[in-house]
Amino acid sequence: MLVDQGGWIYAIAFVTNLQHFFYRKDLFEQAGLGVPTTYAEVLAVAERLRGAVGTETPYGAAFKVGWDLGTEFTNLHLAAGGRLFEPGTAEPVFNGETGAATLELMKRLLAHMSPNAPSLATGDVTAAIQQGRIAMGTLWASRAEAMDDPAVSEVVGEIGFAPAPAVLPGGPPASTLFWDAFVVPKTTRADRETVFQELMAGLSEETVRTGGDLADWIRSAAVPSRCSEAVAASIRAETPSFPTQPFFALAHGVIGRNIGDFLAGGESAKKSLDDAVADYRKAAEEQGFL
C-alpha cells in the first residue's frame, strides 16, 4: 500500500502488527467460558480461571515499565475514548478522568498477572503462554505463529486468537495498528531503480500467497494463516493506528516511565499522570512542540 501525506508518497507499507487476545481453547472449553470481548469480561474470566493452570495469575500482558507499559496505556486509553492531546496541537490531555480510569483498570488487570509483571516484556509473556503458565493474554500478533512451534511451545494447537478486548462495550479493540514500510532514502548510493525492483520481487504475489505464516501482509493477494484471522478481524473492528505525531514519542516515553509508580502502589493515579504530563511538557518545550 502506498503511504502518502498531502499527496506526497513517502513509503510502501507491506506488513502490519498489532496486539490481540491469546487464550487457551482447552481451558476455556473445560470451564465453559466464551472469549471475552471487553476487559470487564477479561476480569470476570480471570476470576473463574484462577488456579486452572496451577497459578493464581492466569492473565499476561507486556507490562514492563518503559516502552511496553506506555504502549499498553496508549491502547487502553484510546479504547476508553480518551485523547492524548488536544486535536491538532501538542497540548497533553492524558491526565484527565479517562487517564485515571485507565490506570485503575491496569491495576485491576495486574492483580491477575504475575507479581513480576512490571519487569516482564513481550518475550517473557510469550514464553509464559508457550509454557502453559498462563491461560490468556494480550500480545503481539507476530508472536502467534510461535505458539504452534513444538520446539518452543507446549501448547501447540491449543491457543486461540481473537481481537483485543474492548474497554467500552461495543467499542474498538484496545489495541493499535503498527505497520512497517519500505522507504528508499534520498541519500542511498545504490541504484534506486534496482532497489525498488528488489523490494517488489520480495513482495511478489507468490511470496504473500505462500508466506501467510511469515507475516501479516498488506496485500490483497495474501492468504491469511490460522494466526492472521484475528489481525484481519481487529482491522475490521476499527482498531486505530498507533499515534504517529512526532511528539507522541515523548508522551509515550514519560507515560511508560511514570505510571509504574502508581502500579507499584506508591502514589495515586492522578499524581503519576500529572508527573508524566510535567515531564512531557519539559521535553516538548525543549524540542519546540509546545
Added chain:
Amino acid sequence: MPTRTFPGFVAPSLAAMVLLIALPLLGVGWLAFHNAYLVMEVVEVETRSPPEVKVERVPRAVLDAEGRPLRVWERVGGRNFVNITDPERAWAALSAPRTGSLGERLRAVWAEPIAIDFWGALEFTPLYVLATTPAILLLGLGLALAVDRTAGLLEGPSIFLSLLPFIVTPVVGALSIKWLFLDDAVASVALEAAGLGKIYFLKNALALRLPILLYGIWHAAPFAFVVFHAGLQTLPKESIEAALVDGASWGQRLRHVVLAHLAPLVTFVTLIHVMDAYRVLEPILVFSGGHLADSLQHLTYYILNTEQNYFTASASALSTIAGVLVLLVPILVRAWRAEASR
C-alpha cells in the same frame, strides 16, 4: 631510554585519546549548553496509511527558501542542567506539607523526591557503587588467594572459570541472571523447593535490587580477582617465610604481609570499579527498565533513545561525569596521602 624515544612511544595513544576522548568530551560540553529545534506549523493534510484515509491537522516542519527544515539554535546557559535535575519540583516534593505518623512522613520525604527521574537515579546509582565495591574487593581477594593455592594443572582452568563472568557481554550476563529469577525459573523453583515459598524477585524495590546487585558483583569480581592474582605473583616468598619464622599466624600474614603488599592494587581496583559502577547501564535496562531501580547512565540512554534530545542527554552525561569525580576525590586523596607518607 633516550629522551626522544618516549614521546615517540606515547604520541600514538595520546593522539587517540585526544581524538576519541577529549574532542568528543568537548563536543558534549558544547551541546550541554545549547539547544536546537525545528520550527513547526500545524497544517491540515489528507493522510493515506494503514488502515485508513484521514484528514487531520498535523505539525509539520517549516521549510526555508531552499526547502530545508528551519532549525532554531540557541544558547541556553544552564537550562539543560536545570531541566534534567528539576530542582523546583524536587524542592516542592521535599517540602510539601505532610500528615500521618512520623514513619509515614519520613517515607514520603524520601519517596516523593525520588519519584523524579534524576533524583531516583541518584538514589540507586551510589547505592549500587557502595554495595558492589566492598563485595568485589572481598570476593576478588578470596578468589585470588584460593586460586593461588590450587597448584599445577588446576590453576589455568580455575583462572579461566573465575574470569568468565567478566568476559560475558554485560547484556547477556544480566539477561542470564534475570532468567534465573523469573517465574518458575531455576533459582525461583530451587528456593521454593527449599521451603522458602514462591518468591517474586522482580516484584518490589527490595527484591528487584537484590538480583541487580548480585549481577554487579558477579560481573565485576573477576576484575578484582585477576588484578589481585597478578599482585600475588609478585609477593616475595622471603617475606612470607620471614613472617613464618617469626611465628605469625595465617591472619597476621594475610594482614601484615599479603594485604600490605596488595594495598596499591586495592586502591586501583576501587578506583576503576567506582568509575565503572557509577555508569551502570545494562542490568538496569534488563531487570527494571528504570522502575524501582534507575541509574544516571540509564537516564542518559533514555533521553538519547526515546526523546532523541542530544542537548539534555549531553547535560545528563556531564552530570554523571561530575558524580564520578565527586566519588573519586576521596579515594585519590587517600591514595596520594599514603604515597606521600612512604
